[in-house]
Amino acid sequence: MPPDLLILAPSPSAAVNAQLEQQYTCHHAWQVPADERHAWLAERAPSIRAVVTTGALGLNAADMGLLPNLEIVAVNGVGLDGVALDVARERGIAVTTTPNVLTDDVADVALALLLASARHIVALDRYVRDGGWERREAIAPASSLRGKTAGIFGFGQIGQAIALRLAAFGVHVRYFQPRAIVDTPVPRAESLLALAQESDYLIVCAPGTPATRKIVDRSVLDALGPQGTLINIARGALIDEDALIAALQDGHLGAAGLDVFADEPRVPAALCALPNVVLTPHVGSLTVETRHAMGQLVVDNLHAHFAGLPLPTPVS
Structure with missing residues (x-):
């Protein structure tokens, strides 16, 4: 059974999105109206083992607390100000980013x-x-x-x-x-x-x-x-x-x-x-080439985690 993956925002790369769909059971929070998202997430929360987010969206302590079986947060970006790192450390949740390529x-x-x-x-x-x-x-x-x-x-x-x-x-x-x-x-x-x-x-x-x-x-x-x-x-x-x-x-x-x-x-x-x-509207890394490379790092980090391999770009 593929691991359940909560996706807070899609990658601009169709190839990256296709890989995620092939390898995981994907739950797309970004497709759910904001006023329905809490109930939608609560229904799926126990099965979620991984979250894909962005530097801007992050994953706060409240949302992390809804996910009892969360193992990894893969950030598509380098910003961590929106991620509850202290909670992740306490729970042993891995956090990765996509440095260097952007x-x-x-x-x-x-x-x-x-x-x-x-x-x-x-x-x-x-x-x-x-x-x-x-x-x-x-x-x-x-x-x-x-x-x-x-x-x-x-x-x-x-x-x-x-x-x-x-x-x-x-x-x-x-x-x-x-x-x-x-x-x-x-x-x-x-x-x-x-x-x-x-x-x-x-x-x-x-x-x-x-x-x-x-x-x-x-x-x-x-x-x-x-x-x-x-x-x-x-x-x-x-x-x-x-x-x-x-x-x-x-x-x-x-x-x-x-x-x-x-x-x-x-x-x-x-x-x-x-x-x-x-x-400009926060587009520093918004090129076809870089967004694909960032998304591929997300895929590689998730693959390594679920294969029991060292993470390519972990946050210490």
Whole structure:
């Protein structure tokens, strides 16, 4: 009898979804209306041995508590802020993620947001479409990246991939995270505040944890300054969104490029109204190639677990 698998969100890869259907008895929570989901899950809960979720959805303590025979939570992503890790540890439930395969695409989106912000790409697209060019309306000069300094908060694989890309644009790079990286030539700032003070661009790549919640606050934004740009491809919870909106509105921060938000998919109307903000809907890893690779890692982790083999990408 195939193990019962609770799927909170499907993979964008049809091949991955087909493998799951072939190897498991799949229960698709995402197909059930929200007001019916609790009763639907309660009926199936005793048989569920594995859950497939995403970094954004996670699996909280309450839902985990409904699943008495849960053995593994396979996260299709790298974010763990929505997963009740303490409960999983207490119960001996394995947790896996899909690291490494999404590094390059997320780094690319960080650069795309930075370029779009610095070179006014969104505004210039609108300028052409609205006829501003034909009317010979004035265009405000943009800002070159070359010679500027970018501070990267969180210097794991994604942060280091961003640093490599920035170097190609002639951007000076610094980083901050509590633990210093020994084998990197990139200088480390003494603190997040110092990093912001030293940077023209602050790129947020740190993990979402209770310790990093709203860590990018008004003091950090003021240190970045009226010519500074904030880029966030990590988690929305790292940013104090009210402080960010106020800083952008009153000119204490120059611009922002955001792929993640505190209460997704709800984005504050005040952010949407600002002309100096570029917004994307949490699509850092949303390419055909990367989403297939992520989904395949989910499949591989589940297969290893039920075969009694070492997990490819376990969370310690």
